[in-house]
Each structure stands twice: as C-alpha cells, then as structure tokens.
Amino acid sequence: MDNKILEIKNLKALVSETGEEILSGIDLEIGDGETHVIMGPNGGGKSTLVNVIAGRDSYEVSSGSIKFKSKNLLNMNIDERSREGIFLAFQYPSEIPGVRPWQFMKAAVDAKRKANGDPELSVREFSKIYDDNLKKININSDLMKRSLNEGFSGGEKKRNEVFQMMMLEPNLALLDETDSGLDVDALKAVGDAVNNLRDSKRSFLIVTHYQRLLDHIKPDFVHILINGKIAESGNSDLVKKIENDGYESFA
C-alpha cells in the first residue's frame, strides 16, 4: 500500500431516490501524483463516479469499497472527505446569493487548516494567496465581488472552480467536465492551472467528453466508462482510438 492515494474496489452505486443502479462494479486505483482521465458516452456513470467519491448523498453505495490514503472513505461525511484532501470541481456549480467568494474561500481554507491543527490564516496572509491565485487563473476581480457564482457565465464558473482548487490544494482533484463550455483561452487557462498543480503529492481524476483538454493535460492513464463499468484502461493512445472508432467499439 505504498503509493495509492485512491483505491476503488467493485464499487456499485445507485440513485437513492429511484434505486436505479448507475455504477455496476468499478475497480480503479490512482497512485500519488498520477493523472487519470475518464471518458465515455453520456449516462455511462462518469459524473456519478466523481460525485460518489465526493460523498454526495443522492447516491447510495450498495457494495464495494473506496479507500483514500488507506482510510475508508465511505465512513466519512462530505466535509470530512474535503478536509482530508478531496476536491470536486463541479460540472454545475451552485449559486449562493449573498455569499461572497472571498468569504466562502476564507471559511473553506480555515476549515481545512483547523482540521489539520493549523492556525487560521490572517486576513493579510489569506488575501495574498487569494489575489495571487486570482491572477494566475485570470479571473476578473470585479466578478469576485458578486455573490458566489451569481451572474457568472458558464466559463467564469468553471474558472472559479479551478481557482478554488488552487486555493484548497487538494491531494486528489476530481474534475467533472470542467472543460465543457470553455472557449479556447479558458481551456488553456484551466489546462495550465492543472499542470502547475501537478506534483508527486497531487493526483487528478478528470472527467471529460472531449479530447481537446488532453491537448493541454497529458494524462498517465485513460479509462473508458460504459454502462457503469470501466470497459478499458490504457494510456493516451486510447484517446486516439476513441477518436477513430467511437465508444461503440468498447461496449
């Protein structure tokens, strides 16, 4: 158990409300510092997988296990998982009226520090990191004076997700179609941000429909998720195969 940050074994999950099974036995291991990409047709379970890892309770895990840093993730609440180092960049980030991004991030960063036994950052220390990261991801700071995600365009919301990821410095970042709805520049900014964060202690699990993100981010592994199961795993070459043959050849 030397360097696996995430170990998923025979994971089955269903929609709590309807009982419909979405994940039908996933096995996946992610090592420290690795970047994995999940591709697959709509409805295959890509988003469900990352949401289940993050602990969303509209899904129920019916069997199998998830270990994160060798700990049983399924015993942890959503917020505990986050503070433990899991970050989910949302496909559709919520709008929170009256809550400013600064205030939100300060609370989130402090919550994580507190859980690690670190003192809260002073306003000055925090603001410096905040402003630096804003510059790096190139978000208009006027935008960040609004309520969280309110009046943000689709692309701005996605940039804001990546910005939050930079702020929280997770050990495992789950990107749920962060590239969809982005123009070329935004796509490059997101790619650069991820590449800058890549190091031996941080792993990525990236859900995407498009190969174009992979022009910026070179994954270590690519998995194809179809009907709730990983149909095939490989390296970036797999992406080309998808481009040529479509998903049907894997089904």
Add this chain to the structure above:
Amino acid sequence: MTSDNNSISRKTKLEDKDYKWGFTTDVETEVVPKGLSEEIINIISSKKSEPKWLLDWRLKAYKHWLAQDKKEGEPEWAMVDYPDINYQDIHYYAAPNLSDAPKSLEDVDPEMLEAFEKLGIPLEERAQLAGVAVDAVFDSVSVATTYEKQLKELGIIFCSFSEAVKNHPDLIEKYLGSVVPYSDNYFANLNSAVFSDGSFIYVPPGVRCPIELMTYFRINTADTGQFERTLIVADKDSYVSYLEGCTAPIRKSSQLHAAVVELVALENAEIKYSTLQNWYPGTKEGVGGVYNFVTKRGKCLGKGSKISWTQVETGSAITWKYPSVILQGDDSVGEFYSVALTNNRQQADTGTKMIHIGKNTRSNIVAKGISAGEGNNTYRGQVKVLPSAENAQNFTQCDSLLIGDKCGAHTVPYIEVKNPSAKLEHEASTSKVSDDQLFYLMQRGLDEEEAHHMIITGWSKEVFKELPFEFAVEAGQLLKVSLEGAVG
C-alpha cells in the same frame, strides 16, 4: 459597505458567544407588589416623581385598558398561540436600588457592570471603541449614560425617558402618545398605563447625530414584565440612527414584554431604527420564553422626511410586532427591513404597516422569515393608500425560507388602495435550502451547520446590509446560535 477584513476579525471576536446569556444578577431590586390597579399606577408615578398630567394620562390609559380587557381582551387575530396571561400575577415596577443615582460609571454597581460584561458590552470600552453612546437600561431604570456631554454640545438630548419627563416635560407632553395613542391597542394601552422607562432622543433642527445611539434592554427581575417607552423626535433637517439590542436571562416562567416605541420625523428629517432582538426563546419543548408584544410606529410628519426600521428577530417565545410608518408629510419615505427567525417552538407574527397619506410618499418593505424546527413564522403587513396620497408607491418583498419539514411560513398581506394613482408591487417567495447548495459548500470543507449558516446569512444579506456594521456581524452570529440543533 463592510469590508471583508473587518468581518473576519469581528467574527473571531464573537465566536465564544453562544447563548450563555442565561444568568441573573444579584443586585438589590426594589419591587412593587404584583398586580395591576390604580394604586399600583399611583405608586409607579410617584416613585418616578412624575407631573400630574402624566399620572392622569396613565390612569386614563388604565381605565381604557380595563374596559377593553373586560370587553374583548387581547387581540386574537395574530397567528400565535400561548396560555392565558394573568395580569395580576406580574410585577409592574422594578428598579435597581439607587437611592443615590450614579453620577458616572465609577458610581455604577460593579455587579451591574459585570452583567454588561457578560452581555459582551463592556460599557466604557465598547462605547469608546465603537463610538457608540450607550444608554443602558437595566430593568427599568437607566443606570449609566455615556457620551452625554458630547451630544449635549450639539443640542442632542439622549437620556432615559424618566429623566426626559423631569428635564424636558414640554417635549414629552407634546409628543407622548402622538404616534401611538394610549388607546391604540391592548398591549400599547397596558404599556401606557404602567410604562417603566426607556429612552428619549431629541435631535434639534439641522443636526446630524455623529454617532450611533444605542440602548441595551434586559429583563432581569424574576417575573417582571418590562414596559419600556421610547420616544425619538428628529426635528427639521436632522438625522439620527438608533440601535436597540436585547438579550434576556433564562427564566422559568414566561415573561411579558410590552413596549411602545414612537418616532416622529419633522421636515426632511431621517430616523433609522435598528433592532436586534434575542430574548430568551424558551426551551426546545416550548417551556418559558419571553412574550414580546410590541408596538412600534413612526410618523413622517414633515415633508420629505424618512423613517427606516430594520429588525433582526431571533428571540422570544412569541413575537408580535409590526413596526410601522405613517407617511403623512408629502414626499416622505418609510422603510421596513426584517429578518425573523423561529426555531423549535417559537412563534412570530411580524410585519409592518405603511400608511400613505401625503403626496408622492414611498414605502419599501423587505421581509424575510426563516422557519426551522417546529417554528411558525408569519409575515403580516398592511399597505394602505388614502385618497389624499397622490402618486404613492410601495414595493413589498416577502421571502420565506424553510429548514426541515415541521415548520411553517405564512404570508398575510393586506392591501388597501383608495387613490388610483398608486403604484404597488408585491413579490413573495418560499424556498428551502437546496441540497445542491449544501453539497457545494460542504464539498469545500464546511460542516453542515456552517454551510447552512452561510447560505442563510447570505439569503438575509439584503436586510443585514441595512444594519450598522457592528450589528450586522452580531446579527449573523445570532442567526447561527439561534439555529443550533436545527440542522444535521
């Protein structure tokens, strides 16, 4: 208006401020026997060395109340439910033992000062740091007033109601009951008969009061109903902002609180009145708690005057309160911003009345109700446009937020328009904290309670931003404390 920097440092300061406010102070208290009668009223009046006209006014009020009590009793239209109140089982007067009234803070009973400390208002420090003059009402009599000198130089009168009766009888006689007549309603009527003390403010023509004036009320003596009477008069072209914050110690039996607040704004004057009400709400099972039956009303008497009510109501077992504005002067403006929270078994029936009389009068209502636990929250508001009110405008927004599935939210707007030129808008919404929002915040590491708190304070922001900064931070904190146990 507020910088994030400040809000953070304030937050840290306020953090250990749970509802630890259930303590009583052991100050010698002078108590008049329980019960209500002409004799008791005579005693109250003579203890305060009041002039005859005021005693007569009290007695008139008492007779009217008595008749009303026999005929129909308490008003029953509000959506609140409580056991009968025995008006003969209440002390109508309690004063800290002050044969020698304190001349300065040094003369104030140290134990009393300690009580203020526990409330988080070290009088002298806080007043100086925050630039706020505090007229501290401890039970019924004012015990300390700061900044009086500075205000005096500007001609501003800020003192206890009793002092005002002594030192400014002409103003009191002119304005007392001019907005809320003694016969107005059952509880205001009772207050007029037995009112103990409260604050009085007069701002002379052309003066802008440079500091926020603040009073803390506390109900301290066991089973003492507190009947404050507050009167604020803003003369021509003047401005004053007044803050009222309340906490009460835990008591076994319910406590009746029936205050009256009257505001008068003359030509082009502006009064901003902010309230943070956090009286003891009773236990989770609904035992005890303060009954808060309050009449607050302002009159925009002069042309171009403005009265603005902002309230955050988190406390009391029962809240019955409708801060209102009579828009008499042409071009006058009335505003009402409210967040009312009910948790556990709390009940709130609160709202406002905007009475448009003058031409081009405008009113703005933003009422937000948060219901949690088995709490019941009713917005009740009236907008009335009289035939004389040419081109009157009103905008009303009522939002309800539900937490859990055992609480209730109700909106009861009364609209009466007698002038066809009037423009009225009414918006209402009811929502729940969405699972998506919660998941989003919790995924960033906030626990469930903190996530709820952030969403709810954000939702309340439209009202909070109307509060003076100091209050806005405290208000957020109060919501948090009041919602403890409601989520998760």
